[in-house]
Amino acid sequence: MWYWLFKYIFMGPLLFLLGRPKVEGLEYVPDHGPAILASNHLAVxxxxxxxxxxxxxxxxxxxxxxxxxxxxxxxxxxxFYTVAGQVPIDRTNADSAQAALDTAERLLKEGKLLGMYPEGTRSPDGRLYKGKTGLARVALRTGVPVIPVAMIGTDVVNPPGSKMWHFGRVTVRFGKPMDFSRFDGLEGNRFIERAVVDEVMYELMRLSGQEYVDLYAADIKEGKQPPAVAA
Structure with missing residues (x-):
């Protein structure tokens, strides 16, 4: 109940006013059944x-x-995060990461619509970063379609690092569902998993128009990798 109250009464009208969201390709989201919404990640x-x-x-x-x-x-x-449909996961080590993937599989088996950010964290500078293979593992093990989603302008309405929200124009662009059934039986192969998530990231790059960086965003944030410099 609280989810719908926040969406339509407490927060939704204000979000519409601030971001004036434009939606493209919503017909690609199924009315029922499990699917993964794989989105780029610019802001909270x-x-x-x-x-x-x-x-x-x-x-x-x-x-x-x-x-x-x-x-x-x-x-x-x-x-708040519970009623907003968020499920807590611990990503501090390999065991906890596997538990997170198990949780994702359970939710999909229940027929739910699962939102995932393959970059793993928000972009530090608005560019699109290398995807992590967790999404590919879940997609290959469950066989559900992956729907790429490009979020555009959310970092203007809600600038990273700022508690202030601003007026802007948000675009949410859905791509065609991606079917990876051609890889049936190959889950667990790290080369296949990398190929799958790279294919998803290419679609996100195409839909969002972002510059792609072949580094992990988390490594950039932690200073493990220098930020790539455009030629």
């Missing part, structure tokens, strides 16, 4: 505008840090 607002324009409820895998705060603020964050 992505997780608000994507559910706002899709009729069905979307479940996202969210960082466990959102659910571990203390005091009144921690309680409110846990409550």
């Amino acid at each position: 607002a992505d997780s608000f505008y994507l559910p706002l324009v899709v009729k069905r409820r979307i479940t996202f895998l969210a960082k466990s840090e959102y659910f571990t705060g203390t005091g009144l603020k921690g309680w409110f964050n846990r409550w």
Whole structure:
């Protein structure tokens, strides 16, 4: 109930006013049954505008840090992210990463619409970064379609690092469902998994118009890799 109240009453009207969302390709999202919405990730607002324009409820895998705060603020964050359709996952080690993938598979087997950010974190500079293979593993093991989604302009409405929201124009562009059934029986092959996620990232690049960087965004943020310089 709270999910729909936030979407249509408490937050939705304000989000519409701020972002004036334009939607393209919504017909590619199935009315029922499991599917993965694979989106680029520019800002926190992505997780608000994507559910706002899709009729069905979307479940996202969210960082466990959102659910571990203390005091009144921690309680409110846990409550809010839970009613907003977020499921906490721990990504600190290999075992926890596998548990996150198991959670994703369970949600899809329940027929849900799963939102995933293959970059793993928000883009540090608005460019599109290398995708992680977790999405490919889930897609190959479940056989569900992957629908690429380009979020455009959310970083203007909700600039990363800022608590202020601004007026802008958000575009949510859905691509055609991607079918990877040609790789049936090859799940677990890291070369196939890399090929699958690279194919998804190419579609996101095409839909969003972003410059692609063949590095992980998380490594850039942590200083493990120098940011790529455009030629």
